[in-house]
Amino acid sequence: MMRLVVRRLLLAIPLLLVVSVLSFVLTSLAPGNAAETILGSSATPDSVAALERQLGLTQPLWEQYWHWLSHAVTGNLGTSLTTSEPVGSTLSARLPVTLALVIAGTLASAILGVALGTVSALREGVVGRVIDGLAMLGFSIPNFWLGLVLVDLLAVKLHWFPATGYVDLSQSASGWARSLVLPVAALAAVGLTGIAKQTRDSLREVMGREFITALRADGMPERRIVFGHGLRNAAIPVVTLVGVFFVGMLGGTVLVESVFVLPGLGSLAVSSAQSGDLTTLQGIVVVFCVIVVLVNLLIDLAYGWLNPKARLS
Template identity: 60%
Template sequence: MIRLILRRLLLALPLVFAVSVLTFVLVALTPGDPAVSILGSNATKEQYAELDHRLGFDQPVWTQYWHWLTKALHGDLGTSLLSSQSVTSQLNGRIGATLSLVVGATLLTALLGIALGLMGAVRGGAVGRGTDLVAMLGFAIPNFWLGLVLADLFALRAGWLPATGYVPFGQSPSRWLESLILPVAALAAAGVTGVAKQTRDSLRDALSQGYVDALRADGVPERTIVLRHALKNAAIPVVTMLGTFFVSLLGGTILVENVFAIQGLGSLAVGSTTEHDLPVIQGVALYFCLGVVVVNLLVDLVYGWLNPKARIS
């Protein structure tokens, strides 16, 4: 298992490097001048040129990237061009909100999706058809639109939950949970239906295998066959889907964070892109890339637990 972890981490290094290069180049080539955002539109051309020179934006892109990479390897992601704050401190101050949304939506997706898929596979009939119908609706409804609907129904009209904002867990656990319910539900809707359908189909396939008939012939209870044997064998495609869903949420939080006015990495990325704040954009991309690496590693570890043969692949 340790060899598997080391191999995956080594393979992740080129990915992190490629993402950092691509992000830097694309942002650097995007029309716009950070000096205009900092000095405003009334400054002179000489003032813009002087600031660009001081910030290093008049240098070739590869030279700028090399300077950034050298500092990043020493743990310094630079300073925001607009706020003059450390990029690392800005990201660390917002990552809690984004992780709460992403992890919460993934857990809700896993619990509800697997439960619904299990019911659909075991009972079939109307439950199975209902899962298909809900899956189609879940995929068709945009999460930001669903977030607006949920906020209108449960916050503005009913007054049960807050419509906007995020409360850190350390400040108030109960208010933290309340602030997450609506955005997590909006993010998880499509994932729940997709995981439910994948679980149902994979479990049906597992229950049709010969070893299941042998277990039934030996008198093993149906509950044990489904939960202990068939579900474990059907779990690998479900785990793959959950990992993919987690990664997609890193981008999906951008819209939901703006709908619910949550100060997370997504909203920071939008604001920084608008203002052409390259160090912050580069930092957000790096954090998201590291999140993808960690999730892929966790998925591989779960593979190894479910199927020992995967540990040597």
């Protein structure tokens, strides 16, 4: 297992390098100029050009990247072009919001999805068709549109939850939880239905295997068969899908945080792209990539726990 962890971490180094190069190049090609954003639309071309030289934007792209990389390897992600604040401190202040949103969304999707999928696998008929319908509906509805619907219904009309904003956990645990309910629901809808369908299909296939029939013939209780043997053998594809949805939710935060006005990395990515703040946007990409690497590592470790044969691969 330790060899697996070391190998995955070593593979993460070139991955981070490739992702940082691609994001740096693609971001530089996007419209927007940090100097023009800082000075405003009334700035003269001479003042814009002077600020660009001051910010280092007139240097060749490879030189800008090398300057960023030489500092990034030491943990210094640079300074924001628009706010002049350290990128590292800005990201560390916003990262807990995004992590809380994505982790809560993943847990909600996994717990409810596995529960619905298990019920659907054991009770075929109407429940299975309902799960299929919900899965199709969940995949077809954009999370930002669902977020707007939830705000209109549960926040504006019923006043059950706040429409926008974020309450820090250190200030109020209940306020923190209430501020996350609607964005988590909007973010987790697709994952919940997808995991439910995958759990149902995998568990149904496992429950038809010969070893399940043998366990029943030995008189083992059905509940122990389902939860002790069936779900464990059906868990690998479900774990894979949970990891996929976790990564997908990272991208979904860009829209969901904007809808609910949450001070996370997603909304920061939007504002940085609009202002041409290349340094901050580059830092966000690297943080997201590190999170993806860690999630994939956790999935590999889960494989090893669920299936000992996977530890040898």
